[in-house]
Amino acid sequence: MVAEGEWLTAMGHSGSGKSTLLNLVGGLDRPSGGALSVGGTDLLALSEDGLARFRRDFVGIIFQQHHLIPYPTALENVMMSQFFHSVSDEAEARLALERVGLGHRLKNRPSELSGGEQQRVCIARAIINSPKLLLGDEPTGNLDHKSTAMVLELLQELRDEERFSIVMVTHNQEVASWGDRTIHMDDGCVVREERKRS
Structure with a gap:
């Protein structure tokens, strides 16, 4: 059970089921x-089309590998996520990139961005459609310590503002x-649980 905003x-080790x-x-x-x-959605009751709509409307995903499309700019990469959700809105995509500190890199292609900047584009892409659940698959696994801290601080700030839940494997x-x-x-089983001390 994951609470709203949690x-x-x-x-776990590789192959543990994360x-x-x-x-x-x-x-x-x-x-x-x-x-x-x-x-509140029973995923087992959904068809493949229903699952695709669920992902489109409810979930944002940040991968370890950036999975940015090489030739479009950072702005266009974010707008593509909007296209599959509803309609592309350049002003909204620009705002999402500004929120992750990349307002000055809108026209740069992924190859022109650092690893940390590419991951921030991925975060902007993941949050652009206001998901209720953000999934992170080792999203800092390829980043140096400074970029890792920056990405985690950004995720915490966005989570506190937007009140989405985060499930992250690491x-x-x-x-x-x-x-x-x-x-x-x-x-494949949960063997232990820890809560952050307040």
């Missing part, structure tokens, strides 16, 4: 049994400590 991190958990919650995979409800204990709660996984 930041949950999942830790990415599978993320894919299930995001409607990218289907479970072989049991029940799965996200934001191998890094320092990254996990940013969450309100951390679950430790092994062989």
